[in-house]
Amino acid sequence: MRFVIIGAGRVGLRTARVLREEGHEVTLIERDESRVRRARNEGFTVVEGDGSRERTLEEAAVESADAVGALTADLNVNFTVCMVAKHYGCRTVLRIDEAYREEIYRKYADDVDELIYPERLGAIGAKNALLGGTxxxxxxxxxxxxxxxxxxxxxxxxxxxxxxxxxxxxxxxxxxxxxxxxxxxxxxxxxxxxxxxxxxxxxxxxxxxxxxxxxxxxxxxxxxxxxxxxxxxxxx
Missing domain, CATH: 3.30.70.1450 (Regulator of K+ conductance, C-terminal domain)
Known part of the structure; x- marks a missing residue:
């Protein structure tokens, strides 16, 4: 399967590693230069830019992705990513760090398939959310x-x-x-x-x-x- 992950910080990069270890193809989107270098040094394909912009997602070939993980620490960026990615038919996973916000996002985020709390679940939880299944x-x-x-x-x-x-x-x-x-x-x-x-x-x-x-x-x-x-x- 092919995945696009926005955010090459602690959560995003660990999730990318887990997915790659299982044989999946991963493209990362990150705008911080040091994180871009680190991910590329580990052999990942990285698109440098703002993942909430449709042009950047297209550069990462979002149209061929099975799922998109919006795993940055910015809730607004993550939400925008999921809305755009859903239009391309991708499964969408939204990182959220504050539990009390879940009800709000559940009510309005029709374009989000699953919410995750990395602080509770870790990279393996993010990976599961991207894969879906039983x-x-x-x-x-x-x-x-x-x-x-x-x-x-x-x-x-x-x-x-x-x-x-x-x-x-x-x-x-x-x-x-x-x-x-x-x-x-x-x-x-x-x-x-x-x-x-x-x-x-x-x-x-x-x-x-x-x-x-x-x-x-x-x-x-x-x-x-x-x-x-x-x-x-x-x-x-």
Missing amino acids: IRAIADVEQHLQVVELTITGDAPVNGYTIPELELPANSTVLAFGKRDSELELPGGDESLEVGDRLVVLADFEVLSDVRQLLVGESETRAIANAGSGSTGGVN
Whole structure:
């Protein structure tokens, strides 16, 4: 996939690194000369300029991007970027640093697909937002352990099961559960799993593909390939 990230500061550059490590193509837009040099020294393609200007976005080939991440520290710049990028058919991700502003942006920002709080989520959260999909890596706990959030799909073998009825592989456990569009809570109760519900699972890498097959309905080949690569997006 191809991504355009506006802002080569701490959040933007770390997100670009994570995406590149997973084999994606990334173009950065930055107007600070020192940040431009640093990103280019790391081998990134960088367009120097104001990312909120349509001409600059076009120079970064926004028309061929799958998603645009507006990850600067300036909310107004980020919002403008997303409005422009949406006209090009891109998935748009808006960085926001103040939680109390979310309600305002949710109300007026029809051109924004997802808001992120880098201070809470880090680069891996920004990457997940850009990729979209039904599987999100939350954190690598140890060398062989990962926390992932999975969204139940219509193809999931466990669709209709309750939490107590789940039989996950050894070395994996459910940490949290949330109904569609509801907050995550501690697992429990007898509510049936439905499409759109979310489970946060701690799993050993060796059984992660099995977990993905059960909760998302990936084919065995796809689940093994994704678990092996660490990919969390592109699963529809």
